[in-house]
Amino acid sequence: MTPLWRYGRPALVLLLAGLAVGVPLWLVAVTSAKPQAEAINPNLDLPRHWQPSANYADAVSQGEMLHGFLNSLLVVVPSVVLVLILGAGAAWVFARRKSKLVSAAYALCISGLLLPPAVITIVMELRQLGMANTRPGMIAVYTGMYLSTSIFFMTGFIRAIPLELEEAARMDGAKPARIFWRIVLPLLRPVIATATIMVMLYAWSDVFYAFFVLGGGDRATLPLNLYQVASAQLYLNNWHLVFAYVVVMSLPMVAVFLVGQRKIVSGITSGAVK
Amino acid sequence: MADTVVRTRKAPSPAPARKGVGRLPRAAVHHPWWFALPAIAVFAGFFLVPNLLNFYYPFTNWSSYLADIAFTGLDNFKTIADDGSLLRAIRTTLVYALLAAVFQNGFGLVLALLLEDDSRFNRFFRAVFFLPVLISALATGYVFQALLDQDGAVNSVLGTDIPWLGSTTWTLVIVTLIHGWKWMGLSMLIYLAGLKGIPGDMLEAARIDGAGPWRTFWSVRWPMLAPAVTFNVTTALIGSMNTFDIVQATTGGGPAASTEVFNIYMFRIFGQGLYAQASAMSLVLFLVVVAVAIPLVVGLRRREQML
Numbered sequence: 112m113t114p115l116w117r118y119g120r121p122a123l124v125l126l127l128a129g130l131a132v133g134v135p136l137w138l139v140a141v142t143s144a145k146p147q148a149e150a151i152n153p154n155l156d157l158p159r160h161w162q163p164s165a166n167y168a169d170a171v172s173q174g175e176m177l178h179g180f181l182n183s184l185l186v187v188v189p190s191v192v193l194v195l196i197l198g199a200g201a202a203w204v205f206a207r208r209k210s211k212l213v214s215a216a217y218a219l220c221i222s223g224l225l226l227p228p229a230v231i232t233i234v235m236e237l238r239q240l241g242m243a244n245t246r247p248g249m250i251a252v253y254t255g256m257y258l259s260t261s262i263f264f265m266t267g268f269i270r271a272i273p274l275e276l277e278e279a280a281r282m283d284g285a286k287p288a289r290i291f292w293r294i295v296l297p298l299l300r301p302v303i304a305t306a307t308i309m310v311m312l313y314a315w316s317d318v319f320y321a322f323f324v325l326g327g328g329d330r331a332t333l334p335l336n337l338y339q340v341a342s343a344q345l346y347l348n349n350w351h352l353v354f355a356y357v358v359v360m361s362l363p364m365v366a367v368f369l370v371g372q373r374k375i376v377s378g379i380t381s382g383a384v385k
Numbered sequence: 386m387a388d389t390v391v392r393t394r395k396a397p398s399p400a401p402a403r404k405g406v407g408r409l410p411r412a413a414v415h416h417p418w419w420f421a422l423p424a425i426a427v428f429a430g431f432f433l434v435p436n437l438l439n440f441y442y443p444f445t446n447w448s449s450y451l452a453d454i455a456f457t458g459l460d461n462f463k464t465i466a467d468d469g470s471l472l473r474a475i476r477t478t479l480v481y482a483l484l485a486a487v488f489q490n491g492f493g494l495v496l497a498l499l500l501e502d503d504s505r506f507n508r509f510f511r512a513v514f515f516l517p518v519l520i521s522a523l524a525t526g527y528v529f530q531a532l533l534d535q536d537g538a539v540n541s542v543l544g545t546d547i548p549w550l551g552s553t554t555w556t557l558v559i560v561t562l563i564h565g566w567k568w569m570g571l572s573m574l575i576y577l578a579g580l581k582g583i584p585g586d587m588l589e590a591a592r593i594d595g596a597g598p599w600r601t602f603w604s605v606r607w608p609m610l611a612p613a614v615t616f617n618v619t620t621a622l623i624g625s626m627n628t629f630d631i632v633q634a635t636t637g638g639g640p641a642a643s644t645e646v647f648n649i650y651m652f653r654i655f656g657q658g659l660y661a662q663a664s665a666m667s668l669v670l671f672l673v674v675v676a677v678a679i680p681l682v683v684g685l686r687r688r689e690q691m692l
Contacts, residue, residue, distance in 0.1 A: 201420065251431045255432040316524075
Protein backbone atom coordinates (compact mmCIF):
# COMPACT_ATOMS: atom_id res chain seq x y z
CA MET A 112 0.00 0.00 0.00
CA THR A 113 1.39 3.35 -0.98
CA PRO A 114 1.97 5.79 1.91
CA LEU A 115 -0.25 8.34 0.16
CA TRP A 116 -3.20 5.98 0.30
CA ARG A 117 -2.38 4.90 3.82
CA TYR A 118 -2.91 8.40 5.13
CA GLY A 119 -5.14 9.55 2.32
CA ARG A 120 -7.83 6.99 3.01
CA PRO A 121 -8.59 7.98 6.63
CA ALA A 122 -8.38 11.64 5.65
CA LEU A 123 -10.88 11.07 2.85
CA VAL A 124 -13.18 9.13 5.21
CA LEU A 125 -13.07 11.98 7.74
CA LEU A 126 -13.79 14.56 5.05
CA LEU A 127 -16.71 12.60 3.61
CA ALA A 128 -18.19 11.84 7.02
CA GLY A 129 -17.90 15.50 8.03
CA LEU A 130 -19.52 16.81 4.86
CA ALA A 131 -22.11 14.14 4.17
CA VAL A 132 -23.23 13.20 7.69
CA GLY A 133 -21.74 15.83 9.99
CA VAL A 134 -23.19 18.89 8.29
CA PRO A 135 -26.84 17.71 8.17
CA LEU A 136 -26.72 16.44 11.75
CA TRP A 137 -25.05 19.64 12.92
CA LEU A 138 -27.81 21.64 11.24
CA VAL A 139 -30.46 19.60 13.03
CA ALA A 140 -28.72 19.91 16.39
CA VAL A 141 -28.07 23.65 16.34
CA THR A 142 -31.44 24.55 14.82
CA SER A 143 -33.30 22.55 17.44
CA ALA A 144 -31.67 24.75 20.11
CA LYS A 145 -32.45 28.11 18.49
CA PRO A 146 -35.30 30.50 19.15
CA GLN A 147 -37.79 30.82 16.29
CA ALA A 148 -36.45 34.15 15.03
CA GLU A 149 -32.99 32.65 14.47
CA ALA A 150 -34.30 29.39 13.03
CA ILE A 151 -36.48 30.90 10.29
CA ASN A 152 -33.57 30.86 7.84
CA PRO A 153 -31.76 27.68 8.80
CA ASN A 154 -27.97 27.98 8.80
CA LEU A 155 -24.97 26.34 10.41
CA ASP A 156 -24.26 29.08 12.95
CA LEU A 157 -24.33 28.33 16.65
CA PRO A 158 -27.42 29.72 18.36
CA ARG A 159 -26.89 33.24 19.71
CA HIS A 160 -29.50 32.43 22.29
CA TRP A 161 -29.72 28.82 23.48
CA GLN A 162 -33.13 27.43 24.33
CA PRO A 163 -33.08 23.69 23.67
CA SER A 164 -35.21 22.77 26.67
CA ALA A 165 -37.97 25.20 25.67
CA ASN A 166 -38.01 23.87 22.10
CA TYR A 167 -38.09 20.23 23.14
CA ALA A 168 -40.80 20.95 25.69
CA ASP A 169 -42.81 22.74 22.97
CA ALA A 170 -42.34 19.89 20.53
CA VAL A 171 -43.55 17.45 23.17
CA SER A 172 -46.61 19.47 24.15
CA GLN A 173 -47.69 21.01 20.83
CA GLY A 174 -46.62 18.09 18.67
CA GLU A 175 -48.53 15.52 20.73
CA MET A 176 -45.26 13.67 20.99
CA LEU A 177 -45.95 11.40 23.95
CA HIS A 178 -49.25 10.40 22.45
CA GLY A 179 -47.62 9.76 19.09
CA PHE A 180 -44.85 7.77 20.74
CA LEU A 181 -47.35 5.52 22.46
CA ASN A 182 -49.36 5.12 19.24
CA SER A 183 -46.20 4.18 17.34
CA LEU A 184 -45.26 1.60 19.96
CA LEU A 185 -48.75 0.10 19.98
CA VAL A 186 -48.57 -0.44 16.23
CA VAL A 187 -44.90 -1.21 15.62
CA VAL A 188 -44.24 -3.69 18.43
CA PRO A 189 -47.11 -6.10 17.62
CA SER A 190 -46.25 -5.84 13.91
CA VAL A 191 -42.63 -6.77 14.54
CA VAL A 192 -43.55 -9.67 16.83
CA LEU A 193 -46.05 -11.05 14.33
CA VAL A 194 -43.68 -10.64 11.40
CA LEU A 195 -40.98 -12.54 13.29
CA ILE A 196 -43.07 -15.41 14.66
CA LEU A 197 -45.27 -15.99 11.63
CA GLY A 198 -42.29 -15.45 9.34
CA ALA A 199 -40.12 -17.95 11.22
CA GLY A 200 -42.83 -20.62 11.12
CA ALA A 201 -43.31 -20.19 7.40
CA ALA A 202 -39.59 -20.00 6.70
CA TRP A 203 -39.02 -23.27 8.57
CA VAL A 204 -41.52 -25.11 6.40
CA PHE A 205 -40.28 -23.44 3.21
CA ALA A 206 -36.66 -24.25 3.97
CA ARG A 207 -37.15 -27.88 4.93
CA ARG A 208 -39.88 -29.23 2.68
CA LYS A 209 -39.37 -29.87 -0.97
CA SER A 210 -42.27 -30.00 -3.38
CA LYS A 211 -43.71 -27.91 -6.17
CA LEU A 212 -46.41 -26.63 -3.83
CA VAL A 213 -43.84 -25.46 -1.27
CA SER A 214 -41.77 -23.65 -3.90
CA ALA A 215 -44.91 -21.97 -5.23
CA ALA A 216 -46.02 -20.86 -1.76
CA TYR A 217 -42.52 -19.57 -1.04
CA ALA A 218 -42.36 -17.62 -4.29
CA LEU A 219 -45.77 -16.11 -3.58
CA CYS A 220 -44.83 -15.16 -0.03
CA ILE A 221 -41.63 -13.39 -1.03
CA SER A 222 -43.31 -11.63 -3.96
CA GLY A 223 -43.93 -8.80 -1.50
CA LEU A 224 -40.20 -7.99 -1.75
CA LEU A 225 -40.76 -6.72 -5.27
CA LEU A 226 -44.45 -5.96 -5.67
CA PRO A 227 -45.79 -2.66 -4.33
CA PRO A 228 -48.62 -2.91 -1.79
CA ALA A 229 -51.92 -1.75 -3.32
CA VAL A 230 -52.47 0.94 -0.75
CA ILE A 231 -55.74 2.35 -2.09
CA THR A 232 -57.58 -0.95 -2.17
CA ILE A 233 -56.15 -1.85 1.24
CA VAL A 234 -58.23 1.05 2.55
CA MET A 235 -61.29 -0.35 0.76
CA GLU A 236 -60.77 -3.82 2.18
CA LEU A 237 -60.18 -2.54 5.72
CA ARG A 238 -63.40 -0.52 5.55
CA GLN A 239 -65.33 -3.62 4.59
CA LEU A 240 -63.73 -5.56 7.43
CA GLY A 241 -64.45 -2.73 9.86
CA MET A 242 -60.71 -2.31 10.45
CA ALA A 243 -60.20 1.09 8.81
CA ASN A 244 -58.70 3.71 11.16
CA THR A 245 -57.88 1.06 13.75
CA ARG A 246 -54.64 -0.24 15.18
CA PRO A 247 -55.38 -3.89 14.33
CA GLY A 248 -55.89 -2.75 10.72
CA MET A 249 -52.52 -0.99 10.70
CA ILE A 250 -50.81 -3.98 12.33
CA ALA A 251 -52.33 -6.34 9.76
CA VAL A 252 -51.14 -4.13 6.89
CA TYR A 253 -47.59 -3.79 8.24
CA THR A 254 -47.42 -7.52 8.99
CA GLY A 255 -48.61 -8.41 5.49
CA MET A 256 -46.16 -5.98 3.94
CA TYR A 257 -43.03 -6.96 5.86
CA LEU A 258 -43.59 -10.73 6.14
CA SER A 259 -41.87 -11.16 2.78
CA THR A 260 -38.68 -9.59 4.11
CA SER A 261 -38.50 -11.81 7.17
CA ILE A 262 -39.47 -14.98 5.29
CA PHE A 263 -36.81 -14.29 2.66
CA PHE A 264 -34.02 -13.69 5.19
CA MET A 265 -35.05 -16.55 7.48
CA THR A 266 -35.54 -19.18 4.79
CA GLY A 267 -32.04 -18.56 3.46
CA PHE A 268 -30.69 -18.77 6.98
CA ILE A 269 -32.50 -22.00 7.95
CA ARG A 270 -31.30 -23.75 4.79
CA ALA A 271 -27.76 -23.27 6.11
CA ILE A 272 -28.57 -24.88 9.48
CA PRO A 273 -27.70 -28.58 9.44
CA LEU A 274 -30.77 -30.81 9.60
CA GLU A 275 -28.91 -33.09 12.04
CA LEU A 276 -29.56 -30.64 14.88
CA GLU A 277 -33.28 -31.14 14.43
CA GLU A 278 -32.95 -34.88 13.94
CA ALA A 279 -31.06 -35.29 17.20
CA ALA A 280 -33.91 -33.65 19.10
CA ARG A 281 -36.43 -35.72 17.20
CA MET A 282 -34.66 -38.90 18.24
CA ASP A 283 -35.13 -37.76 21.83
CA GLY A 284 -38.86 -37.64 21.15
CA ALA A 285 -39.43 -33.93 20.56
CA LYS A 286 -42.52 -32.96 18.57
CA PRO A 287 -42.36 -30.32 15.80
CA ALA A 288 -43.67 -27.51 18.05
CA ARG A 289 -40.97 -28.23 20.60
CA ILE A 290 -38.25 -28.47 17.96
CA PHE A 291 -39.40 -25.17 16.53
CA TRP A 292 -39.33 -23.33 19.87
CA ARG A 293 -36.26 -24.97 21.38
CA ILE A 294 -34.02 -25.53 18.37
CA VAL A 295 -35.00 -23.47 15.36
CA LEU A 296 -35.98 -20.15 16.96
CA PRO A 297 -32.86 -19.90 19.16
CA LEU A 298 -30.64 -20.67 16.16
CA LEU A 299 -32.38 -17.92 14.23
CA ARG A 300 -31.22 -15.25 16.68
CA PRO A 301 -28.86 -13.36 14.35
CA VAL A 302 -31.36 -13.21 11.52
CA ILE A 303 -34.14 -12.29 13.95
CA ALA A 304 -32.03 -9.31 14.99
CA THR A 305 -31.70 -8.25 11.36
CA ALA A 306 -35.37 -8.71 10.59
CA THR A 307 -36.32 -6.85 13.75
CA ILE A 308 -34.27 -3.82 12.89
CA MET A 309 -35.40 -3.79 9.26
CA VAL A 310 -39.09 -4.05 10.08
CA MET A 311 -38.83 -1.63 12.98
CA LEU A 312 -36.99 0.80 10.78
CA TYR A 313 -39.63 0.70 8.06
CA ALA A 314 -42.66 0.68 10.36
CA TRP A 315 -41.28 3.25 12.80
CA SER A 316 -40.66 5.79 10.07
CA ASP A 317 -43.58 4.99 7.78
CA VAL A 318 -45.92 7.87 7.10
CA PHE A 319 -47.40 6.83 3.75
CA TYR A 320 -49.36 3.73 4.81
CA ALA A 321 -50.18 5.23 8.20
CA PHE A 322 -51.77 8.16 6.42
CA PHE A 323 -54.11 5.89 4.43
CA VAL A 324 -54.87 3.37 7.16
CA LEU A 325 -54.85 5.39 10.39
CA GLY A 326 -55.55 8.86 9.09
CA GLY A 327 -54.76 11.89 11.21
CA GLY A 328 -56.97 11.10 14.23
CA ASP A 329 -55.91 10.37 17.78
CA ARG A 330 -54.24 7.15 16.68
CA ALA A 331 -51.64 9.06 14.63
CA THR A 332 -48.11 7.70 14.93
CA LEU A 333 -44.97 9.81 15.44
CA PRO A 334 -44.13 10.32 11.75
CA LEU A 335 -47.74 11.21 11.02
CA ASN A 336 -47.57 13.81 13.80
CA LEU A 337 -44.28 15.13 12.45
CA TYR A 338 -45.88 15.45 9.04
CA GLN A 339 -48.75 17.40 10.52
CA VAL A 340 -46.46 19.60 12.61
CA ALA A 341 -44.32 20.38 9.59
CA SER A 342 -47.12 20.96 7.10
CA ALA A 343 -49.52 22.89 9.33
CA GLN A 344 -49.67 26.54 8.33
CA LEU A 345 -49.28 27.47 11.98
CA TYR A 346 -45.86 25.86 12.07
CA LEU A 347 -44.58 27.19 8.78
CA ASN A 348 -40.84 27.78 9.11
CA ASN A 349 -40.88 26.53 12.66
CA TRP A 350 -37.67 24.66 11.98
CA HIS A 351 -36.66 24.75 15.63
CA LEU A 352 -39.70 22.64 16.57
CA VAL A 353 -39.53 20.39 13.52
CA PHE A 354 -35.92 19.50 14.26
CA ALA A 355 -36.51 19.01 17.97
CA TYR A 356 -39.19 16.53 16.86
CA VAL A 357 -36.81 14.89 14.40
CA VAL A 358 -34.18 14.37 17.10
CA VAL A 359 -36.59 12.79 19.58
CA MET A 360 -38.17 10.61 16.90
CA SER A 361 -34.81 9.31 15.64
CA LEU A 362 -33.22 8.53 19.00
CA PRO A 363 -35.08 5.24 19.64
CA MET A 364 -33.94 3.82 16.30
CA VAL A 365 -30.35 4.90 16.91
CA ALA A 366 -30.50 3.26 20.35
CA VAL A 367 -31.89 0.00 18.90
CA PHE A 368 -29.14 -0.01 16.29
CA LEU A 369 -26.36 0.61 18.81
CA VAL A 370 -27.60 -2.23 21.02
CA GLY A 371 -28.00 -4.77 18.21
CA GLN A 372 -25.28 -3.52 15.89
CA ARG A 373 -23.10 -6.63 15.69
CA LYS A 374 -25.96 -9.08 15.21
CA ILE A 375 -27.56 -6.84 12.62
CA VAL A 376 -24.43 -6.74 10.52
CA SER A 377 -23.86 -10.51 10.74
CA GLY A 378 -27.52 -11.17 9.93
CA ILE A 379 -27.39 -9.02 6.81
CA THR A 380 -24.18 -10.77 5.83
CA SER A 381 -25.65 -14.24 6.03
CA GLY A 382 -29.12 -13.42 4.75
CA ALA A 383 -28.69 -11.18 1.76
CA VAL A 384 -25.48 -12.22 0.07
CA LYS A 385 -25.06 -15.83 -0.78
CA MET B 386 -22.18 -34.85 19.77
CA ALA B 387 -22.13 -35.42 16.05
CA ASP B 388 -20.90 -38.87 16.86
CA THR B 389 -23.91 -39.75 18.99
CA VAL B 390 -26.22 -38.32 16.36
CA VAL B 391 -24.81 -40.64 13.77
CA ARG B 392 -24.98 -43.59 16.11
CA THR B 393 -28.53 -43.00 17.22
CA ARG B 394 -29.55 -42.69 13.62
CA LYS B 395 -28.11 -46.06 12.93
CA ALA B 396 -30.01 -47.58 15.80
CA PRO B 397 -32.48 -50.20 14.56
CA SER B 398 -35.56 -48.38 13.32
CA PRO B 399 -39.04 -49.81 13.78
CA ALA B 400 -40.12 -52.10 11.01
CA PRO B 401 -41.23 -50.02 8.02
CA ALA B 402 -44.99 -49.66 7.97
CA ARG B 403 -46.79 -50.82 4.91
CA LYS B 404 -47.10 -48.11 2.31
CA GLY B 405 -50.10 -45.80 2.61
CA VAL B 406 -51.46 -47.35 5.77
CA GLY B 407 -51.68 -45.00 8.76
CA ARG B 408 -48.50 -43.10 7.93
CA LEU B 409 -48.09 -39.57 6.75
CA PRO B 410 -45.10 -38.70 4.58
CA ARG B 411 -42.10 -37.74 6.73
CA ALA B 412 -42.09 -34.09 5.69
CA ALA B 413 -45.67 -33.68 6.83
CA VAL B 414 -44.81 -35.07 10.24
CA HIS B 415 -41.57 -33.20 10.80
CA HIS B 416 -42.41 -29.86 9.20
CA PRO B 417 -46.18 -29.61 9.14
CA TRP B 418 -47.90 -27.04 6.98
CA TRP B 419 -49.73 -25.43 9.86
CA PHE B 420 -46.51 -23.67 10.84
CA ALA B 421 -46.69 -21.77 7.57
CA LEU B 422 -50.43 -21.24 7.35
CA PRO B 423 -50.81 -18.20 9.65
CA ALA B 424 -48.15 -16.31 7.68
CA ILE B 425 -49.69 -17.35 4.37
CA ALA B 426 -53.14 -16.28 5.58
CA VAL B 427 -52.03 -12.83 6.74
CA PHE B 428 -49.95 -12.28 3.63
CA ALA B 429 -52.77 -13.37 1.36
CA GLY B 430 -55.41 -11.40 3.23
CA PHE B 431 -53.61 -8.10 3.54
CA PHE B 432 -51.22 -8.11 0.63
CA LEU B 433 -52.41 -10.36 -2.18
CA VAL B 434 -56.14 -9.68 -1.89
CA PRO B 435 -55.71 -5.87 -2.04
CA ASN B 436 -53.46 -6.33 -5.05
CA LEU B 437 -56.14 -8.46 -6.70
CA LEU B 438 -58.86 -5.93 -5.83
CA ASN B 439 -56.60 -3.41 -7.50
CA PHE B 440 -57.49 -5.07 -10.79
CA TYR B 441 -61.17 -4.23 -10.21
CA TYR B 442 -61.61 -0.85 -8.50
CA PRO B 443 -59.71 1.19 -11.12
CA PHE B 444 -62.56 0.30 -13.50
CA THR B 445 -65.24 1.75 -11.21
CA ASN B 446 -66.35 5.21 -10.15
CA TRP B 447 -65.48 4.64 -6.46
CA SER B 448 -65.07 8.03 -4.78
CA SER B 449 -66.05 9.87 -1.65
CA TYR B 450 -68.82 11.67 -3.58
CA LEU B 451 -70.92 8.66 -4.59
CA ALA B 452 -72.69 6.24 -2.30
CA ASP B 453 -72.65 3.32 -4.73
CA ILE B 454 -69.82 1.88 -6.72
CA ALA B 455 -70.56 1.26 -10.38
CA PHE B 456 -68.49 -0.20 -13.19
CA THR B 457 -67.29 2.50 -15.58
CA GLY B 458 -64.73 0.76 -17.75
CA LEU B 459 -61.63 2.65 -18.75
CA ASP B 460 -62.84 6.13 -17.72
CA ASN B 461 -60.26 6.58 -14.95
CA PHE B 462 -57.42 5.59 -17.22
CA LYS B 463 -58.69 8.00 -19.89
CA THR B 464 -58.79 10.80 -17.35
CA ILE B 465 -55.24 10.28 -16.12
CA ALA B 466 -53.98 9.79 -19.67
CA ASP B 467 -55.70 12.92 -20.99
CA ASP B 468 -54.56 15.24 -18.19
CA GLY B 469 -50.99 14.07 -18.77
CA SER B 470 -50.46 12.73 -15.24
CA LEU B 471 -50.12 9.10 -16.36
CA LEU B 472 -47.13 9.49 -18.67
CA ARG B 473 -45.56 12.10 -16.41
CA ALA B 474 -45.81 9.82 -13.37
CA ILE B 475 -44.33 6.86 -15.28
CA ARG B 476 -41.46 8.93 -16.63
CA THR B 477 -40.75 10.68 -13.31
CA THR B 478 -40.85 7.46 -11.32
CA LEU B 479 -38.57 5.58 -13.72
CA VAL B 480 -36.02 8.40 -13.82
CA TYR B 481 -36.21 8.68 -10.05
CA ALA B 482 -35.70 4.94 -9.55
CA LEU B 483 -32.79 4.77 -11.97
CA LEU B 484 -30.93 7.75 -10.53
CA ALA B 485 -31.67 6.77 -6.93
CA ALA B 486 -30.31 3.26 -7.58
CA VAL B 487 -27.17 4.65 -9.24
CA PHE B 488 -26.46 7.09 -6.39
CA GLN B 489 -27.30 4.68 -3.58
CA ASN B 490 -25.10 1.94 -5.04
CA GLY B 491 -22.32 4.28 -6.10
CA PHE B 492 -22.06 5.88 -2.66
CA GLY B 493 -22.46 2.50 -0.94
CA LEU B 494 -19.73 0.80 -2.98
CA VAL B 495 -17.26 3.66 -2.53
CA LEU B 496 -17.88 3.66 1.23
CA ALA B 497 -17.51 -0.12 1.42
CA LEU B 498 -14.17 0.01 -0.41
CA LEU B 499 -12.96 2.87 1.78
CA LEU B 500 -13.97 1.16 5.03
CA GLU B 501 -13.18 -2.42 4.04
CA ASP B 502 -10.45 -3.28 6.55
CA ASP B 503 -11.63 -4.25 10.02
CA SER B 504 -10.07 -1.54 12.14
CA ARG B 505 -11.68 0.30 15.03
CA PHE B 506 -11.55 3.52 12.99
CA ASN B 507 -13.43 1.90 10.11
CA ARG B 508 -16.02 0.25 12.33
CA PHE B 509 -16.81 3.62 13.89
CA PHE B 510 -17.25 5.32 10.55
CA ARG B 511 -19.38 2.49 9.18
CA ALA B 512 -21.80 3.27 12.00
CA VAL B 513 -21.57 6.99 11.16
CA PHE B 514 -22.48 6.40 7.52
CA PHE B 515 -25.31 4.10 8.62
CA LEU B 516 -26.92 6.89 10.66
CA PRO B 517 -28.97 8.29 7.75
CA VAL B 518 -30.62 4.87 7.33
CA LEU B 519 -31.89 5.16 10.91
CA ILE B 520 -33.39 8.61 10.45
CA SER B 521 -36.88 8.47 8.97
CA ALA B 522 -37.19 9.40 5.31
CA LEU B 523 -39.64 12.15 6.21
CA ALA B 524 -37.15 13.67 8.66
CA THR B 525 -34.41 13.32 6.05
CA GLY B 526 -36.60 15.27 3.65
CA TYR B 527 -37.07 18.11 6.13
CA VAL B 528 -33.35 18.23 6.91
CA PHE B 529 -32.53 18.65 3.23
CA GLN B 530 -35.31 21.14 2.71
CA ALA B 531 -33.68 23.27 5.41
CA LEU B 532 -30.27 22.77 3.82
CA LEU B 533 -31.32 23.46 0.24
CA ASP B 534 -34.02 26.09 0.75
CA GLN B 535 -33.34 29.31 -1.09
CA ASP B 536 -32.87 30.92 2.36
CA GLY B 537 -31.29 27.71 3.65
CA ALA B 538 -27.94 26.64 5.01
CA VAL B 539 -26.17 25.68 1.78
CA ASN B 540 -26.85 28.98 0.10
CA SER B 541 -25.80 30.86 3.22
CA VAL B 542 -22.49 28.95 3.39
CA LEU B 543 -21.77 29.33 -0.33
CA GLY B 544 -23.02 32.91 -0.43
CA THR B 545 -25.25 31.98 -3.38
CA ASP B 546 -28.94 32.32 -4.10
CA ILE B 547 -29.67 29.11 -5.99
CA PRO B 548 -33.23 27.70 -5.91
CA TRP B 549 -32.04 24.10 -5.41
CA LEU B 550 -35.54 22.74 -5.01
CA GLY B 551 -37.18 25.06 -7.54
CA SER B 552 -35.92 23.80 -10.90
CA THR B 553 -38.22 21.75 -13.09
CA THR B 554 -35.23 19.83 -14.54
CA TRP B 555 -32.64 19.54 -11.78
CA THR B 556 -34.74 19.22 -8.64
CA LEU B 557 -35.60 15.62 -9.52
CA VAL B 558 -31.88 14.82 -9.66
CA ILE B 559 -31.28 16.53 -6.32
CA VAL B 560 -34.09 14.59 -4.68
CA THR B 561 -32.63 11.31 -5.96
CA LEU B 562 -29.26 12.36 -4.52
CA ILE B 563 -30.97 12.77 -1.16
CA HIS B 564 -32.53 9.32 -1.59
CA GLY B 565 -29.08 7.91 -2.33
CA TRP B 566 -27.72 9.66 0.76
CA LYS B 567 -30.39 8.20 2.99
CA TRP B 568 -29.89 4.59 1.88
CA MET B 569 -26.14 4.49 1.09
CA GLY B 570 -25.42 2.98 4.52
CA LEU B 571 -27.49 -0.11 3.79
CA SER B 572 -25.84 -0.64 0.40
CA MET B 573 -22.47 -0.16 2.09
CA LEU B 574 -23.19 -2.92 4.61
CA ILE B 575 -24.19 -5.35 1.89
CA TYR B 576 -21.15 -4.53 -0.23
CA LEU B 577 -18.97 -4.95 2.86
CA ALA B 578 -20.52 -8.37 3.39
CA GLY B 579 -19.77 -9.20 -0.25
CA LEU B 580 -16.18 -8.03 0.03
CA LYS B 581 -15.69 -10.08 3.17
CA GLY B 582 -16.88 -13.16 1.30
CA ILE B 583 -14.01 -12.99 -1.18
CA PRO B 584 -11.40 -15.62 -0.28
CA GLY B 585 -8.13 -14.09 0.86
CA ASP B 586 -5.96 -16.46 -1.16
CA MET B 587 -7.70 -15.26 -4.32
CA LEU B 588 -6.55 -11.69 -3.65
CA GLU B 589 -3.13 -13.03 -2.64
CA ALA B 590 -2.85 -14.89 -5.92
CA ALA B 591 -3.79 -11.78 -7.84
CA ARG B 592 -1.13 -9.81 -5.99
CA ILE B 593 1.55 -12.40 -6.65
CA ASP B 594 0.60 -12.30 -10.32
CA GLY B 595 1.47 -8.61 -10.16
CA ALA B 596 -2.02 -7.13 -10.32
CA GLY B 597 -2.34 -3.58 -9.03
CA PRO B 598 -5.33 -2.30 -7.02
CA TRP B 599 -7.32 -1.37 -10.14
CA ARG B 600 -6.70 -4.65 -11.89
CA THR B 601 -7.55 -6.59 -8.72
CA PHE B 602 -10.76 -4.64 -8.39
CA TRP B 603 -11.98 -5.18 -11.95
CA SER B 604 -10.77 -8.76 -12.39
CA VAL B 605 -11.34 -10.26 -8.96
CA ARG B 606 -13.40 -8.17 -6.57
CA TRP B 607 -16.04 -6.78 -8.90
CA PRO B 608 -16.97 -10.18 -10.37
CA MET B 609 -17.04 -11.71 -6.89
CA LEU B 610 -19.37 -8.94 -5.75
CA ALA B 611 -22.04 -10.04 -8.24
CA PRO B 612 -24.55 -11.37 -5.66
CA ALA B 613 -24.26 -8.18 -3.60
CA VAL B 614 -24.76 -6.12 -6.76
CA THR B 615 -27.85 -8.13 -7.66
CA PHE B 616 -29.37 -7.65 -4.25
CA ASN B 617 -28.49 -3.97 -3.97
CA VAL B 618 -29.51 -2.93 -7.46
CA THR B 619 -32.79 -4.83 -7.31
CA THR B 620 -33.85 -3.55 -3.90
CA ALA B 621 -32.73 0.01 -4.67
CA LEU B 622 -34.42 0.17 -8.07
CA ILE B 623 -37.67 -1.50 -7.05
CA GLY B 624 -37.75 0.11 -3.60
CA SER B 625 -37.31 3.62 -4.96
CA MET B 626 -40.24 3.15 -7.34
CA ASN B 627 -42.30 3.05 -4.17
CA THR B 628 -40.82 6.30 -2.84
CA PHE B 629 -42.92 8.87 -1.06
CA ASP B 630 -41.59 10.52 2.10
CA ILE B 631 -38.43 12.18 0.82
CA VAL B 632 -40.20 13.68 -2.18
CA GLN B 633 -43.19 14.80 -0.12
CA ALA B 634 -40.99 16.45 2.51
CA THR B 635 -38.65 18.23 0.10
CA THR B 636 -40.82 19.28 -2.84
CA GLY B 637 -44.31 17.84 -2.33
CA GLY B 638 -44.18 16.82 -6.00
CA GLY B 639 -43.28 20.25 -7.34
CA PRO B 640 -42.13 22.46 -8.90
CA ALA B 641 -44.81 22.20 -11.59
CA ALA B 642 -45.32 18.49 -10.79
CA SER B 643 -41.78 17.75 -12.03
CA THR B 644 -41.13 15.40 -9.11
CA GLU B 645 -44.62 13.89 -8.89
CA VAL B 646 -43.90 10.16 -8.63
CA PHE B 647 -46.71 7.57 -8.48
CA ASN B 648 -47.17 7.63 -4.72
CA ILE B 649 -47.25 11.43 -4.52
CA TYR B 650 -49.96 11.44 -7.16
CA MET B 651 -51.96 8.76 -5.30
CA PHE B 652 -51.60 10.64 -2.03
CA ARG B 653 -52.83 13.88 -3.60
CA ILE B 654 -55.74 12.39 -5.55
CA PHE B 655 -56.83 10.19 -2.64
CA GLY B 656 -56.90 13.32 -0.49
CA GLN B 657 -59.35 14.80 -3.01
CA GLY B 658 -61.61 11.76 -2.57
CA LEU B 659 -61.06 10.36 -6.09
CA TYR B 660 -60.36 6.82 -4.89
CA ALA B 661 -60.85 4.92 -8.13
CA GLN B 662 -58.58 7.30 -9.99
CA ALA B 663 -55.88 6.88 -7.34
CA SER B 664 -56.40 3.14 -7.58
CA ALA B 665 -55.91 3.32 -11.36
CA MET B 666 -52.51 4.93 -10.79
CA SER B 667 -51.73 2.23 -8.23
CA LEU B 668 -52.46 -0.46 -10.82
CA VAL B 669 -50.13 1.26 -13.28
CA LEU B 670 -47.42 1.34 -10.61
CA PHE B 671 -47.92 -2.39 -10.07
CA LEU B 672 -47.60 -3.12 -13.79
CA VAL B 673 -44.55 -0.89 -14.21
CA VAL B 674 -42.81 -2.55 -11.24
CA VAL B 675 -43.53 -6.01 -12.65
CA ALA B 676 -42.28 -4.92 -16.08
CA VAL B 677 -39.03 -3.64 -14.57
CA ALA B 678 -38.51 -6.30 -11.91
CA ILE B 679 -38.80 -9.49 -13.94
CA PRO B 680 -36.22 -8.70 -16.65
CA LEU B 681 -33.99 -7.12 -14.01
CA VAL B 682 -33.92 -10.13 -11.71
CA VAL B 683 -33.58 -12.60 -14.58
CA GLY B 684 -30.81 -10.54 -16.18
CA LEU B 685 -28.80 -10.03 -13.01
CA ARG B 686 -29.09 -13.68 -12.04
CA ARG B 687 -27.83 -14.71 -15.47
CA ARG B 688 -24.96 -12.26 -15.10
CA GLU B 689 -24.06 -13.88 -11.77
CA GLN B 690 -23.94 -17.30 -13.43
CA MET B 691 -21.69 -16.06 -16.20
CA LEU B 692 -19.17 -14.33 -13.95
